[in-house]
Amino acid sequence: MKILVCISKTPDTTAKISFTQNNTKFSSDGVQWIINPYDEWYALVRAIELKEKDPSTVLHLVTVGLADTEPIIRKALAIGGDEAIRVNADSADPFYIAAQIADVARQGGYDLIFTGKETIDYNGSSIGGMVAELMDWPYIPLAVKFELNGTVATVVRETEGGEETDEATLPLLVSCQKGVAEQRIPNMKGIMSARTKPLKVVEPVAAETLTSIVSFELPPAKAGVKLIPADNPAELIRLLHEEAKVF
Amino acid sequence: MSVLIFIDHSEGQVKKVSLEALSYGAALAGQLGVSAEGILLGTVGMDLSTLGRFGAKKIHQAAQEGLNHLDAQVYAKIIADAVTATGATVVIFPNNFSGKAVAPRVAARLKAGLVSGAVALPDTANGFVVKKTVFSGKAFAHVALNTPLKVIALNPNSYPIREGEGSGSAEVVALSVTATAPKVKVVSATQATGEVPLTEAELVVSGGRGLKGPENWGIIEDLAKALGAATACSRPVADSGWRPHHEHVGQTGIAIAPNLYIAIGISGAIQHLAGVNRSKVIVVINKDPEAPFFKAADYGIVGDAFEVVPKMTEAVKKLKG
Numbered sequence: 001m002k003i004l005v006c007i008s009k010t011p012d013t014t015a016k017i018s019f020t021q022n023n024t025k026f027s028s029d030g031v032q033w034i035i036n037p038y039d040e041w042y043a044l045v046r047a048i049e050l051k052e053k054d055p056s057t058v059l060h061l062v063t064v065g066l067a068d069t070e071p072i073i074r075k076a077l078a079i080g081g082d083e084a085i086r087v088n089a090d091s092a093d094p095f096y097i098a099a100q101i102a103d104v105a106r107q108g109g110y111d112l113i114f115t116g117k118e119t120i121d122y123n124g125s126s127i128g129g130m131v132a133e134l135m136d137w138p139y140i141p142l143a144v145k146f147e148l149n150g151t152v153a154t155v156v157r158e159t160e161g162g163e164e165t166d167e168a169t170l171p172l173l174v175s176c177q178k179g180v181a182e183q184r185i186p187n188m189k190g191i192m193s194a195r196t197k198p199l200k201v202v203e204p205v206a207a208e209t210l211t212s213i214v215s216f217e218l219p220p221a222k223a224g225v226k227l228i229p230a231d232n233p234a235e236l237i238r239l240l241h242e243e244a245k246v247f
Numbered sequence: 248m249s250v251l252i253f254i255d256h257s258e259g260q261v262k263k264v265s266l267e268a269l270s271y272g273a274a275l276a277g278q279l280g281v282s283a284e285g286i287l288l289g290t291v292g293m294d295l296s297t298l299g300r301f302g303a304k305k306i307h308q309a310a311q312e313g314l315n316h317l318d319a320q321v322y323a324k325i326i327a328d329a330v331t332a333t334g335a336t337v338v339i340f341p342n343n344f345s346g347k348a349v350a351p352r353v354a355a356r357l358k359a360g361l362v363s364g365a366v367a368l369p370d371t372a373n374g375f376v377v378k379k380t381v382f383s384g385k386a387f388a389h390v391a392l393n394t395p396l397k398v399i400a401l402n403p404n405s406y407p408i409r410e411g412e413g414s415g416s417a418e419v420v421a422l423s424v425t426a427t428a429p430k431v432k433v434v435s436a437t438q439a440t441g442e443v444p445l446t447e448a449e450l451v452v453s454g455g456r457g458l459k460g461p462e463n464w465g466i467i468e469d470l471a472k473a474l475g476a477a478t479a480c481s482r483p484v485a486d487s488g489w490r491p492h493h494e495h496v497g498q499t500g501i502a503i504a505p506n507l508y509i510a511i512g513i514s515g516a517i518q519h520l521a522g523v524n525r526s527k528v529i530v531v532i533n534k535d536p537e538a539p540f541f542k543a544a545d546y547g548i549v550g551d552a553f554e555v556v557p558k559m560t561e562a563v564k565k566l567k568g
Contacts (some may be wrong), residue, residue, distance in 0.1 A: 001301060004408070013518045014500050037499055089556050098355060124363050129319065129351030138320050138430040141348045144363025145251040154434070158493060159344050160257070160446070162438035168431045178485075178492055178499065185549060210360035214376055214389040219524060225531070225541050234562035236530070239546060244528045246472060246507040247450060 001054060003047045004110040005081065006101055006131075007063045009072040010121045019216045026121075026216070035072050038116025038177055040079065045181035046146055047114055048080035052190045058082055060108060061223040066090045070199065078186035078194035089204035092122060092213055098130035099207035111151070111170045117142050117177040122193060128175040137166050144179030248281040251335035252303065253326065255317075255345045258438070259292040263408070263447050264341035264401075266301055270409040271401050272339040273302025274368055281336070285417070286329055288322060288424075289315035299417035300410050307333065310423040317345050320428035323352035325424050330357060330396065342400035343446060350400045360392035363400035366525075383498040383521040403446045404504040405525075446479035447456065451505045451526075453496060455481040455519075457512020457533060457552055461489035466556040467511060473563040479503070481513045497522035511552050515540025532556065 011017070020027045029159045035044075044061070051057040061084040063073050085108075087100040088096040094101070105113060118125040132139030144163065145156035151170045156163055158177070186194075228236045240246050252272035256267045271283060274281035284305040295306045307329055312477035314321070326349065330338055338353060340346035342363055354361035364379040368386070374391050377399060381388045420495055445451065452462060452471040464478075471478045478494060485495035496503050498518040512533060513519060520543050523529070531544040534551050541547050548555050 011382070011523075013383075016517075017382045019386075088455040094351070094353060094361060095358070098351075122381055122388075123383060123502075124351075124361075125347045126340060126351035126354070127362050128359075129348065130355035132320070133323060133352040136320075139318070139348070139352070140431060142344060159436070159438070160262070161444040161493070162436065164436040165434040166431050167434050178495075187531040200272055208358065209357065210354075210392070211362065211392050212391050214391050216377075216381070217387045217389070219385075219387070222529075222543055222545065225547045227541075227547050227549065230548050230555055233548060233555050233558040234565075235567060236546055236548060237559055237562035240507065240528070240530065243506070244545065246528050 001057045001112070002108060002110045003050065003057060003059050003106060004105055004113045005039070005044050005047045005059070005061050006115040007039050007044070007061050007073060008116070008239050009033050009063070009065055009069050010036045010119050013037065013120060017218070019218075023215045035076050036116050036119045038118060038120075038223065040076065041183040042176035042178065042180040043077060043114035043116050044081070045184050046176060047185070049181060050148060051080070055093045057159055057203065060085060060110070062087070062101055064089055064091070064097045064106050073199060074194050075186065077197045077199070078190040079184055079189070081197070083198040083200065084180065085200045085202060087204050088201050091209060093211045094124050094126040094130055095207040095210045096207050098127050098134060100204050101127065102131045102134035103205045104202070105131065112153070113173040115173070115175045117175045125175070128173055132173040135171075135173070137171050137173050139173045139175075139212060140166055140168065141175045143174050143176050146174060146176070146180050248285045249333055249335045250276040250279065250281060250336070250337045250339060251333060251393065252283065252332060252339045253341070253346070253349070254285045254292045254298070254306070255341055255343065256287065256289065259290070261291055261293065261298070262341070262343070264343050264403045266408045267403065267406050268339050268341045268401050269298060269301040269303055271368065271406040273338060274409070275339070276302070278368065278371055279337070284333060284335070286326060286422070288325060292529045295419045296416045300414050301408070303417045305418045305420050307420050307422040309424045311424070311426060313426055316433055317348065318431055319348040319352055320431075321427055321429050323356055324351045324427065325422075326353050327356045328424070329422060330527075336396055338396070338398045339402045340398070342402045346400045350398055354398040356397055358394065359396040359398045360394040361398045361400070362390045362392060365399045365401045366405040369399070380502070380525065384502050384524050385521050404449070443477045445477050445479055445496070446501060446503055448503070449505050450474050450476035450507045451479050451503060452476045452509045452511065453479035453481070453513060454484060454511050455513030456483050463553070464490070466553065466560070470509070470556055470560045470563070473560045473567070481519050502529040510540055513540060513557060514538045515543060
């Protein structure tokens with residue numbers, strides 16, 4: 001059994017977002033970088049749990065990024081996993097990234113691929129579906145529960161206002177969100193062993209870049225809050241109805 | 248040449264997000280001087296020609312009951328084939344659970360540039376540039392699609408439904424497909440009935456830790472019921488199990504953009520704001536005047552939720568008679 005978990009580097013959830021170079025580049029000034037929370041808390045931890053249950057499982061991590069991604073991938077290895085692969089490329093185009101991951105996945109002969117449900121920077125929710133299509137694999141997005149019995153996976157996924165239980169035979173790609181696992185903090189033993197775990201750097205395969213970011217924009221600032229006295233909530237309702245006209 | 252719009256449906260009903268996507272697709276088709284056409288896989292309990300009211304000239308339908316349940320792999324193949332057969336140059340999906348499952352597969356299959364989370368019509372004056380949310384709602388990016396075929400997934404509640412701009416009646420065309428057997432088997436599905444899905448809701452009442460416990464949620468539910476609103480909550484509330492996970496809005500929950508978001512007893516951490524700051528009007532009820540949420544709000548009351556909220560409910564009831 002071989003599992004591949006996709007890891008992405010993102011700004012910390014509390015990071016203040018700003019841009020430079022005439023709003024064409026994300027400003028990394030003072031930004032803390034973290035493992036994309038969905039990749040770390042759910043995809044990676046669930047994969048580690050599967051390996052704990054069946055120690056013969058081989059667990060690899062993959063990331064697409066330049067050398068500055070290495071602290072993030074080491075941190076992921078400190079939580080768990082046998083080795084990591086870094087594709088030495090930088091891109092914001094989901095197809096380009098998916099093409100790199102699909103190539104790593106084909107070469108590694110994996111049975112199961114996990115991604116987070118989306119990255120908290122570009123929020124595309126698209127890498128999983130694209131990799132699955134490029135591999136011609138089934139894809140179950142937005143999983144809240146994942147169980148494996150031999151080669152059959154039972155996955156509960158979120159749907160609009162409901163849930164669905166799916167069953168699929170491996171190989172399979174699943175995007176994970178809250179519910180699949182619980183966040184783990186790396187311990188000292190994990191941190192020490194991560195230093196010596198293999199981190200393979202591979203050069204990207206040729207792939208097209210289908211999209212490009214022209215510029216960024218911050219939302220307009222709010223004009224300021226209109227405060228209504230606490231003893232007159234009816235006035236608030238009147239304003240919402242007559243002034244804001246929201247109902 | 249056409250703009251092809253994916254019409255998502257469940258339980259025999261065309262979803263509201265699909266009408267938004269149709270309206271958006273029709274406006275884009277007008278902008279490009281081509282026709283807007285819908286594609287629907289499966290069967291629904293309505294006359295599809297009436298979707299012409301939203302500007303669609305044709306609706307391609309594969310009327311097989313076996314397709315009523317969405318399988319991303321099966322759907323992607325059928326839609327990609329239809330794109331090729333109809334000569335569409337832009338494909339529109341609603342960016343809901345269905346769109347997130349299918350759009351990336353279609354884009355990868357056809358090597359089409361994809362922008363997911365679009366919030367406005369493309370700028371076609373110079374290339375093809377689409378505005379989308381990034382950094383979990385803290386910013387927007389303008390993304391250029393550099394391929395002849397383009398795929399756009401439109402965020403819910405981001406484009407108004409426009410009725411009556413088209414000819415009124417769409418031609419329904421049968422789409423013949425050889426459906427392949429799905430590799431994913433659906434064992435069971437549960438649907439909260441009678442509730443508006445949070446991502447589609449126009450009015451949302453949301454509660455935070457300030458409510459002190461799940462037993463106090465009655466005041467939230469009463470106000471929501473009076474308004475006809477959906478209910479939501481902050482992350483600590485979902486983490487404590489006071490409310491179900493699918494109600495959690497914020498950076499690591501779901502992002503919403505209703506017309507009205509009422510935050511009760513929520514301080515407004517940056518992660519929470521990220522998920523709700525595209526709401527058109529934000530109301531904050533909090534007893535702490537220093538709560539950061541007031542800075543992001545349009546209206547606010549500094550006061551005790553347990554006293555203020557029931558009075559708001561009463562006022563709504565009175566107003567609605």
